[in-house]
Amino acid sequence: MNKIKSLDDLKRVREEALEKRSKTTTTGKAQVIVGMGTCGIAAGARETMKAVLDFIEAENMEGIIVTQTGCIGLCEQEPILQVVRGEEEKVTYGKVTPEIAKRILKEHVSGGEIVKEFMITL
Amino acid sequence: MKELSLHILDIAENSVRADAKTITIDIEENSQKNLLTIEIKDNGKGMDAEMVTQITDPFITSRTTRKVGLGIPFLKAAAEACNGHFSIQSTPCVGTSVETSFELDHIDRMPMGDIQSTFLNLLVGYPDVHWIFRYGIDGKKFTLDSEPIRESLDGIPFSDPIVLRYLKNEINNGMQKIKNIHKQETP
Numbered sequence: 662m663n664k665i666k667s668l669d670d671l672k673r674v675r676e677e678a679l680e681k682r683s684k685t686t687t688t689g690k691a692q693v694i695v696g697m698g699t700c701g702i703a704a705g706a707r708e709t710m711k712a713v714l715d716f717i718e719a720e721n722m723e724g725i726i727v728t729q730t731g732c733i734g735l736c737e738q739e740p741i742l743q744v745v746r747g748e749e750e751k752v753t754y755g756k757v758t759p760e761i762a763k764r765i766l767k768e769h770v771s772g773g774e775i776v777k778e779f780m781i782t783l
Numbered sequence: 784m785k786e787l788s789l790h791i792l793d794i795a796e797n798s799v800r801a802d803a804k805t806i807t808i809d810i811e812e813n814s815q816k817n818l819l820t821i822e823i824k825d826n827g828k829g830m831d832a833e834m835v836t837q838i839t840d841p842f843i844t845s846r847t848t849r850k851v852g853l854g855i856p857f858l859k860a861a862a863e864a865c866n867g868h869f870s871i872q873s874t875p876c877v878g879t880s881v882e883t884s885f886e887l888d889h890i891d892r893m894p895m896g897d898i899q900s901t902f903l904n905l906l907v908g909y910p911d912v913h914w915i916f917r918y919g920i921d922g923k924k925f926t927l928d929s930e931p932i933r934e935s936l937d938g939i940p941f942s943d944p945i946v947l948r949y950l951k952n953e954i955n956n957g958m959q960k961i962k963n964i965h966k967q968e969t970p
Contacts, residue, residue, distance in 0.1 A: 671935040671949065678936075678945045697908065699854040702793050703784055711900045714907060718947045727942045729908035731800055 682723060690724050691770050696741035698732030704739035705758070712759030713742075716766045725770065738781055744769055755781040784857060786896025787821070787885075792904060793854045794823045794881050799909050801827025801879060806905075807915040810898070812887060814921055819867075819885040819892070826878040835873050858883060865889035899954045902927065906950060907941045918957075923964045925957040 695701070695710045710729070717725055735741060738755030742762060745751045752775055754765060761779055768774045784790055791808060798806045803825035811820045830838065841856045858881075859869040865885040873879040885892045902916050906929055914929040932950075939946055 667953070668931060668935055671932060674945055674949045675936050675939050678939045678943050681945065695908070697792070697796055697904070699793050699796075699857070702789050702796075707789060707792055707897070707900055707904055710904050710908070711897075714903065714942070714947055714951075717942060718944045718951070721944045723944065725942055726940060727907055729796070729799075729904070731796065 681721075690726065690747060692726045692728065692745040693766070693770065694728050694730050694743040694745070696731070696733060696739055696743075697729040698736075698739075700732050700736035701739040701741060704736075706740040708759050709740040709742060709757050709762045712762040713766060716763050720766075720771075722766070722771065735781070735783075741781075746770065746773065753781050753783055754779045785893060787819075787861075787893055788896040788898040788901040790854075790858045790861065791821060791823065791898070792901040794858065795901075795905055797854060798823060798825035798827055798879065799905075799912060801825060801829070803827035803878065803912065805913040805915070807917070808902075809917045809919075810895075811917075811919040812921065814887060817887045819887045819895075820882070821884070822880065822882045824878065824880040829875045829877050829879050830873040831875050835871055838871060839869075855881075861885075861893060865892045899951075899958055902954050903950060907947070910941045918961065920961045920964075923961040925961045927954060927957065 693713055695706055695713065697706050697710070710727070713727055716722070717727070733741065735755070740757045742754045742757040742765060743751055744754070744765065746769070752769065754761070754776065757765065757779065765776050765779070768776050784793070791810070795806060795808060805826050807822070807824045809822040809824070838855050839859050841853050855871070862869045862883045862885055866889060867883060867885040869883045871879065871881050898918065906914055910933065912929070914927070916927040918925045936946060941947070941950065
């Protein structure tokens with residue numbers, strides 16, 4: 662019973678998402694990558710990722726793909742967040758707290774301005 | 784790490800890294816047996832017997848980006864500090880299963896913490912993995928299977944804001960339900 666109701670809900674969710682999508686013009690796809698190795702998790706990466714998802718939901722940001730990656734060998738810089746905006750080059754940020762993550766989404770992912778003070782060079 | 788749900792996230796990340804197609808996370812709180820059990824099972828590439836015996840050694844890791852692997856030793860130590868146990872079974876090309884248990888009311892048992900965020904992170908972060916999450920409290924179960932959700936969404940990504948809202952509600956309500964039922968029954 663419950664399951665069927667839930668799947669019906671999902672169909673509605675899907676239709677709603679599709680409708681929204683056709684209305685808003687896509688501003689080019691962006692990818693947000695959060696480092697989720699043991700080092701990242703211990704440094705607070707789950708909370709950083711949570712902030713990213715909450716922000717996308719609150720601001721209704723469309724066309725953003727959020728993925729995770731393992732340890733990239735910069736454990737001391739965790740939590741690490743990377744942004745790839747359309748064809749632009751990947752930008753890596755270090756020591757990204759939930760607050761900084763929200764700023765990056767707003768200023769960089771949405772606005773196209775790299776948040777230079779938290780950027781790290783690989 | 785401060786929460787068991789962070790350890791669970793960490794171990795599940797290992798499964799993803801082992802190219803698992805299906806990953807099952809099974810958590811069970813049993814107050815009668817005073818036991819908390821966690822099982823993370825995958826159908827990834829697995830490990831040979833030698834690697835399995837070495838896996839709890841922090842200085843053994845398959846990773847090349849750094850030379851120490853702390854995830855599994857951390858969890859093992861946490862379980863053993865709570866009169867619990869830790870075991871890992873693995874077969875090359877078949878998969879790996881990590882099982883750990885804790886004394887539920889042990890003073891040193893870290894809290895489960897934000898398991899909802901752990902589930903949501905894994906779901907959204909690895910949409911190509913088939914996730915099965917089960918959380919049981921004294922026989923009352925919450926199950927979330929990503930496959931029917933993915934099929935119903937038919938191409939709409941999990942990171943879409945409307946889908947995110949749906950997933951979050953689904954997980955939070957499901958967890959709330961088993962916790963409430965539990966509360967009503969224990970005087």
